[in-house]
Amino acid sequence: MGMYDTVNFTCPECTGPIEIQSKARDWADCSHFDESEVPLEIAAGLEKQAVLCDNCQVYLRVKLLGAATIPCQLVDGRRDDVQHPDE
Numbered sequence: 001m002g003m004y005d006t007v008n009f010t011c012p013e014c015t016g017p018i019e020i021q022s023k024a025r026d027w028a029d030c031s032h033f034d035e036s037e038v039p040l041e042i043a044a045g046l047e048k049q050a051v052l053c054d055n056c057q058v059y060l061r062v063k064l065l066g067a068a069t070i071p072c073q074l075v076d077g078r079r080d081d082v083q084h085p086d087e
């Protein structure tokens with residue numbers, strides 16, 4: 001309860017750090033994962049999640065790649081018709 005993992009992404013616009021919390025794992029233990037090493041189950045849980053870069057204010061979303069080397073990455077969220085966060 002209240003436990004979550006954190007995935008560290010890199011903003012594709014400004015290369016600044018972005019952290020996204022995941023509760024995909026029942027046994028989440030506050031681990032920190034780099035986007036290049038995040039377990040697929042967590043990556044899947046983050047798919048299409050929207051996030052706003054604090055640094056450059058660009059709207060991004062998580063794209064699930066499913067590749068072993070790069071499970072997921074942040075992409076420009078304005079190009080896709082995904083739901084925007086609550087305004």
Ligand SMILES: [Zn+2]
Nearest residue numbers: 011014053056
């Ligand atoms: Zn940014």
